[in-house]
Amino acid sequence: MTTTLIGKPVTRVDGRAKVTGAARYAADFNQHAQHYAVIVSATAGLGRVTALDDAPVRAMPGVVEVISHRNALRLAYGPHKAFIDPEVGERLHVLQDDQVRFYGQPVAVVVADTLDHAERAANALRISYAAERPVVDPRDPKALAVEPSGSRGHSHAARGDADRALADAPVKVDVTYDMARENHNPMEPHAVVAAWEGDRLTLWSKSQFVVNEQAEIAAIFGLPVQNVQVNCPFIGGAFGTSLRTWPHVTIAAMAARQVGRPVKLVLSRRQMFFTTGHRPRTLQRVAIGATRDGRITGIIHEGNGETSRYEEFTEALLSATSYMYSCPNVRTSYRLTPLDIGTPNHMRGPGESSGMFALESALDELSYELGIDPIELRRRNEPTMDEGENKPFSSRSLVQCYERGAERFGWAQRTPAPRSMRDGRLLVGLGVASATYPVWYLPTSARVRLHADGTAAVEVAASDMGPGTYTSMTQVAAETLGIPVEQVRVSIGRSDFPPAPPHGGSMTMASVGSAVRAACLAARDEVARRAIADQRSPVFGAALEGVEWIGGSVRRLGDASAGQPYRDILAGSGQPIEAHASNHRDPAAAQRYSMHSFGAVFAEVAIDPDVGTIRVRRALGAYGAGRIVNPLLASSQCTGGMIGGIGMALMEQTALDVRDGRPVNAHMADYLMPVNLDIGQLEALFVDEDDPHVNALGVKGLGEIALVGMAPAIANAIHHATGKRVRHLPIRIEDVLTA
Amino acid sequence: MLPFSFEKVRTEQDAIRAAAAGARYIAGGTTLIDLMRDEVERPERLVDINALPMTDIRADGADLVIGALARMSDVAAHPETKRLQPLIAESLIEGASPQLRNMASMGGNLLQRVRCPYFRMLDAACNKRDPGSGCSAIDGLNAGHAILGTSDHCVATHPSDVAVALVALGAAMRVRGPNGERTFPVEELFRLPGDTPHLEHTLRPGELIVEIRVPGGPYARQARYLKVRDRASYEFALVSAAVALELEGGSIRQARVAVGGVGTRPWRMRAVEEALRGKPVGRDAFAEAAHLALEGTRPLSHNHYKVELLPRTIVRALEMAGGTA
């Protein structure tokens, strides 16, 4: 495919709207005569509501309704499971009973005429609980790990005899890791405006998956799917927290129904730590055995993720271990620890970023046991195929990523001994780790309308939480139609548009991009057909195969003229052309190949040996991620992901008080994430990869892999700087103080 | 937020009269409004003092005089601050974020409330918020809490950075109230929690902070503020140290040392200061003196690291100030 726009640094088509405030987010869609709802969150960590004294609150100014399990609508909660829902278990049925399953669970909602009135009344509502002590720490003796009971295959994999290989290995490491729970903490809080007209419900709701939210709310309320409309043109960051439809959406719709008015509901920052998912805390063990010359002979990777008591949240914690390196003996086993917490959820780089932290940290430890450079160790164990699936890779550029990355980063200047590099008084460490993420691809449809003025309108129910979906889809459409980007208008985020998969898993570019391309190709054919049928057209009477599309015009094959612009063709008939198509790839290719992105991530830390401050001075990620549609968007995606990795490595942790399960640092001043001053020089570079198998556009996706690999690279750099292995995240000053 | 009345005043007299009748002063509002939104603070009347002429920053001989309504960012950027008291500028820049510093006043900074998370959650026991209800932090998550000056009733640290520098430098504050004016050391503004943690300062009802005077001294220009924390900005100190040195030849004539992040109030380290007197500039003497900072420390379940970090921070700050870093 020759390209003119794909691969070009097109600036964001929605940039102006965003910086001028013209972009409208869920909470901006105020409705006439709307009321405000504020959720009352449980202040017990487990137990049940015993009394709820709403009479004084009902008498407060502006209060319209107080809804609790006693008077909430009995909802249908029809069966509904989407790709992003846990396979096993049932969503929280909100306000349907008196049970409190975790701290912060919604137990009531107050509706009032103003936000102030609603907040005040929510704070004033007195609720009594029969409270028990919850179990919220997977290391609590009362926390019991179980086998996942679903079939998604996240659980076990084995080849060869890993335990035997470990026992026989002349060199080995066998270590455990503990990674903190994280909350997504996007800028934009979860927000929803709900409005009913008879039995039809419209939601303006922050969602990365509008068609699923539509179907789920319809199931919960027992409505036909087409009675629910979900709109979400813009998202102010999400990182996965808006993949699922959380209880507040149901509550807003219920409240609107019960008060007979549109209702607006925005979660507080603190509530963003309660019922909107989180990256689960994980405990892992990695054991790797090797020969003295650095051939890996066995890997055992055991992982334990926390989940709620009512759903089994699973993620791909251990998946990468089976295909990252060549090794005849691999055993992975995955367990879940149900706790008295809300259900976790996918968070940027889900599964892989946690699992790869453990694997890549352990590999670094092994490199020191062996006295082999960590990059060389990976090179010696580079597989020629996916040994877990017994399939060739559609493309794999890990070694090239290491080579280009090492050169650019200056890896050769690194002296391997811990504590051997200094900058003045500061200890300097350089670390490296691999990154990987699978190439997801799901069915998507798109619609394109060509107008007689030469413009094109694309519609698809995708979303854009920041990576630049609007821009990249504009590029794909403009490229395929051969027109300037200014003439393309992409609309997304409506459930009545052709359906798209969730905006996550790095599949938007591949899946939605392919669908947009298919729709544009279909539109081109439609234009050509119309021209061929038009006596006044130079291509009149040609066969469809006998015409070609060039720069927005149609001409006969072999004709050297500029051709007839489609604007003229459309003007002739006066009718716009509409085409609708789905993405498609050869299912056999998907079966034949193992498809993943790979990357090599380098980090340099400087540590103050006296007071223990850790700063990431520079980092570089080299990625082999298929075709890069827009280098500007791609590097902003990657550096954003790397910053997320700095947060994971050094700062992010939702601290729960074990006495009642409350998140104690549910506040932007206390839940640490990197600020500008924490970010040194970041760079992303892309290894050329021409992968014809993954999809029509040859793209693999970048959003998720960008976070994977960063945390282990930093942890390995910290070891290099200090000689100390810290096997938990985040790594804080107190961990390196006495190194 | 609960309903409240709001009044803007143009004169000090009006302000003090309103406050004496029960109104709360509001300056930048960065602490007060935040806590009112959480209903932790519940004033019924606010009196806005921002129109009062208390924003001056000036030199008076060798002293630096700062109006109570001067904004943190203005004080930090002022040439007289940088000339006379660079420690004040450095401690301000290390605090909060640029947006907050643009709003926040010096008087408000000194009176900011604690950052203990349980204090901010209405459903947690907290003696400071609800006297007698108990202290959730003592047996809870207390990694950020104090190791000095704690009681069985409260273990929260005083969060201000600039207060640590002011205490080190022996700054004084002038206040005016219904019964006239008084001046006293900033250090005496702060109370220990004891069994009354809800009483944080020694201002009398209606008293208005008017200005802060930082006396010049031979050590003022050899002074540094070191704030240790997990991220580079926008985080309160795990441990901080404000130090100022007067050197003579290669030895210390006098030293000023105060620390933050570890005490229930900004903590002047007089024993450390004494031990430094007459000592040669250098790590050994610094370390020996800094060790004395541990006297009387009482770590909690999650903040033992502060015992390790405290002397290290003092040593490092002394090295920075002494020019041996």
Ligand SMILES: Cc1cc2nc3c(=O)[nH]c(=O)nc-3n(C[C@H](O)[C@H](O)[C@H](O)COP(=O)(O)OP(=O)(O)OC[C@H]3O[C@@H](n4cnc5c(N)ncnc54)[C@H](O)[C@@H]3O)c2cc1C
């Ligand atoms: C997220 C966050 C991070 C922060 N980080 C830091 C930090 O790292 N370091 C740091 O030092 N500070 C930090 N701060 C605190 C900040 O410096 C204070 O909030 C600010 O200085 C308060 O000043 P203000 O003018 O806004 O006070 P206000 O909120 O207006 O008032 C605070 C209190 O002081 C009283 N008051 C105000 N002026 C006077 C006066 N003249 N006389 C008598 N009483 C008065 C008020 O009645 C009120 O009780 C942070 C604050 C926030 C919100």
Ligand code: SF4
């Ligand atoms: S430490 Fe003080 S502020 Fe914190 S909970 Fe205890 S009493 Fe309240």
